[in-house]
Amino acid sequence: SLTDKAGLQSIVEPLVKAGFSFIATSGTAQALTDLGIANRAIKKQKEGRPNAIDLVLNREIDLVINLPGDARSRVDSLYIRRVALDHGVPYFTTLPGAQAAAAAIAALHEREVNLKAIQDYHAK
Template structure:
């Protein structure tokens, strides 16, 4: 998994964690919202989550979606809701780590052209 290779610790609720482990990924299982603690909202509040990839399916997953996204907005945690967005984010993270952004005024940029 590219996120793990980039140094991210992967967390998922039990069902998702089992699926990902079955595909060879090292994932830490956490409780769903309302099932126990720690759950995604707890970890967001505690500053332990840097990025959320939330592609819910099933009634329980959709019920968890609201509290997770509200906490993410309140605490400034980026949330991706599609796998294509997650793939684009991984590509962007990889690119930024390879060559950090440089800030320049428009005038400076124009002088280089």
């Protein structure tokens, strides 16, 4: 669960700097609000519609971070994970993975990336 404020803050701060907005289910939405981060609360699948899965299906979500805590949460997360993967939406299920992704996204927004073909490095 993303209700651990220290862990949550380490993920959202870089994403805020990169211009992301946040959609979260109730517990995470409250934790974001407590941190002063604007967000939109959305229902879990079992709570009705529209829910997080609907937003993934409608291509309204670009990145999913789902850190299930207990066994029930892990079962609930299976469908959103499947939908995210089927629709090419990046999906992170661990705090270190989400932190690394957030840091990488922020780094891409902070500086220009110069791409070269590998052949360019070996050209004479």
